[in-house]
Amino acid sequence: MADRARPALFTIPAHRAFADALAAGLIRRFGKDRMALARGLVLLPSNRAQRSVRDAFVRASGGALLLPRLVAIGDPELDEAAGAALDPVDDAEPIPPAVAPIERRMILARLVEEERAKAGQPIDAAEAVRLAGELARTLDQLLVEDVAPTRLRDLAMAEELSSHWQRSLDLFRIVLDRWPEELHRLGRIDLAERRTRLMARLATRWRAAPPAGFVCAAGVTTASPSIARLLRCVAELPQGLVVLPGLGIDMPEAEWQALGPHEPDPVTGRRARSIETHPQFQLKLLLDRMGINRGEVETWREGGGHDAGAIRGRAVANALAPADFTGKWTGLAGADRRLTDVTAVELVTPAEEAQAIALALRQALEEPGKTAALVTPDRALARRVAAHCARWNIAIDDSAGRPLSILPPGTLLIALAEAAAQHFAPVALLALLKHPLVRFGPDRIGWLDGARALDLALRGPRPAPGLDGIDAHLAEGDERTRVVRARAREWWRDARPLLEPIGAVFDDGVQSLGALLAALREASIALCGDALWAGPAGRALAEWFAELEARAALGPPAIAPESLAPLVRTLLDETAVRPPQGGHPRLAIYGLIEARLQTADLMVLGGLNEGIWPGQPAPDPWLAPRIRAELGLPGLDRRVGLAAHDLAEALGAPQVLLTRARRDARSPAIPSRFWLRLEAMAGELVRAPGLEVWARALDDPGEHAPEARPEPVPPPALRPTMISVTEVDRLKADPYAFYARRVLRLMPLDAVDADPSAAWRGTAVHRILEIWTREDDCRVDALRPRALTMMHDARTHPMLRALWWPRLDEAIGWIGQAMAAQADEGRRVLAAELRGKIDLAGVTLNGTADRIDRLGSGGIGIVDYKTGKPPSAAAVRAGFSMQLGLLGLIAERGGFADIVGTAEAFEYWSISKRGGQFGYIATPVDPAGKRDRIPTADFTSIAAHHFTEAARDWLTGTRGFTAKLVPEYAPYAEYDQLMRRDEWYGRER
Template sequence: MGDRTRPALYSIPAHRAFADSLVAGLIAQYGADPLALARGMILLPNNRAVRAVSDAFVRASGGGLLLPRLTPLGDPELDERLGSALDPIGMGADIPPAITPMRRLMILSRMVQRVRRAAGQPVDAGEAIRLGQALAAALDQMEVEQTPATALRDLTIAPELSEHWQTSLRFFEILMAQWPQELARRRVIDPADRRNRLFAHIAARWKDAPPPGFVVAAGISTTAPAVANLLARVATMKGGQVVFAGLDQHMRGDEWDAIGPFDPDPMTGRRPPGHETHPQYALKRLLDHMGFDRAEVAAWRWGSDHDARAARGRSISLAMLPPRLTSRWRDLKPAQRTLAGVEALEVATSADEAQAIAIALRGALEEPGRTAALVTPDRQLATRVSAHLQRWGIEADDSAGQPLSHLPPGTLLIAMAEAVADRFAPVALLTLLKHPLVMRGEGRLEWLEGVRALDLLLRGPRPPADLRGIDLLVAEHEGEDRLRDLRARVRTWWPQARAMLAPMEADFAQARALPEQLAAIRTHASRLSAETIWAGHQGHAAAALFADMEEAASDGPDEADIGALPSLLDRMLRAVAVRPPQGGHPRVAILGLIEARLAHSDLMILGGLNEGTWPGLPAPDPWLAPRIRRELGLPALESRIGFAAHDFASALGAPRVLLTRSRRGTGGPAVASRFWLRLRAMAGQQWKQADWLKHCVHGLDAVAHHRPSDRPAPAPPVEMRPRRISVTAVDRLNADPFAFYAQRILKLSRLDPIDADPSAAWRGTAVHAILQRWADEGARDPARLEALTRELFQEADAHPLLRALWQPRLLEGIGWIARTVAEDRAAGRSIWMAEKEGRARIAGVTLTGKADRIDRMPDGTIAIVDYKTGKPPSAKQVRAGMALQLGLLGAIAEMEDGFDGLPIGVRASEFEYWSLGRNKQDGFGYRESPVDPDGRRDKIRNDEMIAMARALFTAAAEKWLTGDAPFEAGVNPEVASYGEYDQLMRLEEWYGRADA
């Protein structure tokens, strides 16, 4: 009834602003009657398109205007948006309600978990959610393409697939058989199925009773059969129009036919795959499903037109030719390669790219009324550009928003989940305690002081798990001076923090099911943040998501291990994008590809044109192999590249375009996008570089006169230099004077990482703790060493990595010490003292040291013994003054009152390292000495050891401690602490220069 004889099909070319041109045409057709626009309806692809067209109406109205009904076809509440067009009075459609997306995800995740568990391949809740999301996407695609579930049974290629894909297909078939039963039990249908039924119902209603006003379908490119059928109805009914965005009318007939989709194979009845990556593939497939030809599409008459950009459109069309036709580029004349108004910028790094884009956006604002936009799928690049724009006070209107997982409410929820999942491990605990939403208000500063003190205390290996482990760490330890003050500070603050965390630990210990875990997260997030987590537009988004999750969680995964909760929350929060309600700068915007499809600016910057970014790599489908998807008639994963290509080609129609890429991204060297390479190859000599922006980037923050630092040689006054030094610090003084200066005079020391693996120093501390206990027992029975070692590792505060990995090796090394001590005792050698402090005055400086062991030799002399967990120093290092510990301890022992308990006149004759490293007999433990009675093997003579050590120490003391010599910076890779102070000494500025 009232159908047209010819379809009303139009296209707005890429060089026109789609939304503005569409609105201009509608106002020209219906604007004379104030109510004609209000009676109309515009069908749009999504809510973002609704916003773009609504803004275009505002710009074009010049005052008051009654807008037509703007309806996004992808809206979950489609029936409410369509209103009376869907359900005229008395003519209802019997369409069941759709299951909510969150409940569907939870049910599918539970089904996946059960099927995998039955097959002996269990997955945790986080992985079940991931697979459930992919399964929901596959179900939607089958519904959209109207592929029946029975098509799976007709597949003949399953035996040809790899075992992995056969297993995935078997699981998919099981789930496809169970899912309709689950929907029928709940009396609901899939959202995609409901949309298909709604579209069919609308098309049928409009065939007999078209709406009273006009209907325009604009900017829709989806190839779904139900949508194509609806668009065909709109195009042929009275008052209906279909307006495509960027349908290429420059292409010749053979070029258009080469895109596909192709005619079905007469033997198999199946269509061969087309060029899904071509920007026009989706529109051509849509026209094919609608039953129309490109020749029936007319140009939209309204909107601004520019001949130069129209010519550019033909060049863009040529650049995007199917691969087998690109040989035509050789025959193009210079006029056919024109890219007037398009410039390209290639820089070294993504940081330079962001800076250049920000400068270009800022420059666009110099012209009154001019607009500029960055279009990129690279969110990291967009964030950097926003940060650069803020230096000029520009808050760009970022229409894509930010994932909720990156915003404070989301990061707090994830931090809480990680803290309980990791049993309050140091990194997770500190992340939670430092979060900006925790303890907000007047007590925040005092709270952070306590957290910082705990941060310092947690440096090094991980304490035992749970809050009990922190209790043991904070508790007072006997005989440890280094951390006593820090522990005392933390002890005054920790009870407050523990009182906040203990209820959370107790609740999660009992929360076995997902609903209980989500309830615990919500309750304690509210308590830790004093309800601020749910405030503001970000908090409202988090609250809405959490309410949906809690409502549907009872249908979620059966087995919800607490360890999977962080990944589950991160995946759910990442799917929610939050946009500031107030928008941003009216003339500068940052757009994603979806947002940019219907928007145009005077300057369009297409950023991040690297392969893998634009176009992005298709996300793999864990359920259906690519060949299975093709056999089922589902869109290939590569079809997303075609949409990205269409977005790229459309954005190239702006008045001025800047293309940017970096040769190196955040992950390493980057390859130019296929779109960049195609455009450059086609343009040839017409390819224009925006090199002026490179100069701006380098000049913006450039220093006029670079004056590199000289090699540091600090020379503090003599009275500021230490007069007390340990024997181990002497080695650093000789080997690296600047490091000694930084540590002893500036009081700067390197902090261990949080949750660090046990280093050699920490392992050495464990060894000395064992031997200290053994020495304190008095009897020093070698048989007790192994028992003491096991007792130490059984203590609650023993590091789990030391206990699990290093205890067997240490037991073998300790066993060697016990056997060697017993053998020495049988030979007349005995332990005189162990872990003994000594001191002496040499060269005007008090020298202190702790002897691991001093043994009495059969001839009445003494041996100085030092324990090592690794390779001992060599005689060469001793001669160089970088390992004087044994010699200086011997010097202290020979001096009066050097070590309490040693008689006057005692003489040191042996100097030994007892290493717990691997020996030559494939075991652990060996004895090494830098001295030899006759100086053989380039060793030091026994009787020269102490004199040499005293001489080297005296020279060092007179030079740096009692003298005024500068502590000159140097590079010495043989020093254990090499590199700790490279940044402080500004090594890269002076190292390698001739004058340094």
């Protein structure tokens, strides 16, 4: 081949639209003969760039045009993309096929699990799969950078590492030793190695026999040695061109040389640190590996129609100068720091930022033909903007795609795996049964009705594990829950069979991944039918299932059922689902990779906060940074330089809007280093006029008129005529809460799978003591077995069993001793959990006494069991906590069947701790009224007085039910949201 006198290298400055400029230039050079243009080959970095250049050719041609062949050399299926040009069928020495990514992942996971087990550090299959992904990425970097894995054995510094890195390195070496054997057995090679071989063979073929048409490598910034060699070959072809994006040919030579990479010092052997975070570092490294001097690169002559002008290009280059050269900012002329048509807006929250971006995109549509695009690495921000645009019926999708794990088919799969692994615990079970894909279609309304009935039935502490535990729970219930549980039980008979197969598989314990995946697939189909596979996400899930099940046997031989959900989540997180074509023709949302070579009249660069743009470099769990540097692998900060280059390219649009939020969901956010550099160099970023105000005004309700304290006044006919002694305090302290509960009949629901609350623990203790009293006649030796029976019940919450049993064990011992001592004094138990009622002040007062005793004096003793502290004397004096007095009043007036007498003792038996032991007796009364207590003889009459006043005001009278009337005695908050407490509480009236 006759080499050129010099390689043909060009660059399209960042302030020009790359794809349009490239298309215009190629048409000018080769478009006179349309067949010559069609015989050409254009090598591009990605499929997205391929589509962008194809559209640019259409725009530039103004009509019909035979396009050159566009090949994405970043395509994983590179041989299929380029066809016979790269992999001819008659090749004498064909390159072996590449191992499938999921196949490699499974094999590496098995190797990692085996070697960790041999080292005495066993891990589960989910963690092995995660580490295998990191291992594969590190291995690919070695292959891409032409670093032989065998060099790891020759590292002299390995023993200087910390023990953590030493263990990781040892394991990495072992796995790399075994991996070639696995590849040889399969007859495959790594995908990265195959791509390297294909490009090397292509370069060799082109050097020997140049193509008949032109070859143009455009937009490629990857600096791997194989890419550099191919680009060098293309640049030297008779009709070859290499077009680089945004190379800083005007960058001062001192700054250019400071970037690195540097030659080793002849004395110390050390290399000066390269500035990998600079946007030009990757391009400089590429030129160095190509053996090209920057002075040999020419500027592409053609423009793109979306050009921003060279002035802004110089300003951006100055703003992103290496740190050691930023001192020049103070001496720059105004033109060299002017960011014309670049505006910025800072919002308070990410929600406001998304609102502002959506408004900017919507505003762009008001100008005919104007295009706009959002570029951001923050996928949550991208989704929010798309959702805001939907309010104007604008379909705009994120071209970077969304992880399958957050789309309905993926979330269904994860929910099912978690529910089965948790033995169908209530929260996981209900999340699965209410999933939008379950029973999708005309039957869904009836299905949801049944699921909601099950939700109500499962309120409270967790039932026994498994489907049988749900059955047993639904078969029980008191009067209040019997109707709900009956309805849930009827629906559950049809729903249960759908879950039985996967429940049986998961109950078998550790088994093969294939068996668990098959059970997961069959159960998903049983729940969702064909809806599971519908749409782009469903098709992606079908492909994911097919690939994983086919290669599951190559992975870890056994997996625990509880590891399946995290394993599935890890793999689904890495599966991106990109939207089909058909969104708005003038709007787009791009990730950083997708935005390369794209342009628009308005580019919105969103999420410019540190940790987002640029993102935090992902750590390498296998190789220490020092080892990576010694091997010549890219530093972890190199991605910062790529993000900076993406920013510089996007800043070349005619109009640019920079956005950031001052805080994220948890804390104040730090502006991106790029934002701070632009601001420091320019003096101040020009603020977008009105955008921040519009974003807030769009959802501004106008004047805020806070609600007054509620005080409903229902008519007497709607007021309750029956009240329990336990409700009197609520009536007096927070009448509104009483109104919501008794008049509106709004009963608070327990949480699903709730931890045992104080009320639930109290109910459990009361139940133990009630059965002990009725069936065991208060025998001391029978109390502890009764408590143990409850604790060993499968429905008892594990936390209650582990943490509360020790105190309960001690407390019931005290109860038995205290009752034995009272029996010796002639005191005996008359009844336990006895209900009674009387008519008082025009209403019926009822109550349940925990225990009623006959005293040695012949009087009556009222006992109330408490799992916490008894009410204080101050509360009783204030007219609250009169429960014992009202129960005594009911007893004295014959409200309890077969019990007569005068109430002479009022006792709280608390099993909380005091004086170093669990269990003590407290009383709100004293025979002589000492210690600020109420005289015993007056307690029932005082209780009757307070109750009569309350009944006269709210039950038989017309007084309004004021919210939080006495806040210090209204600690419960079930109805605070209903009363809109935060709007009025604490305000001046």
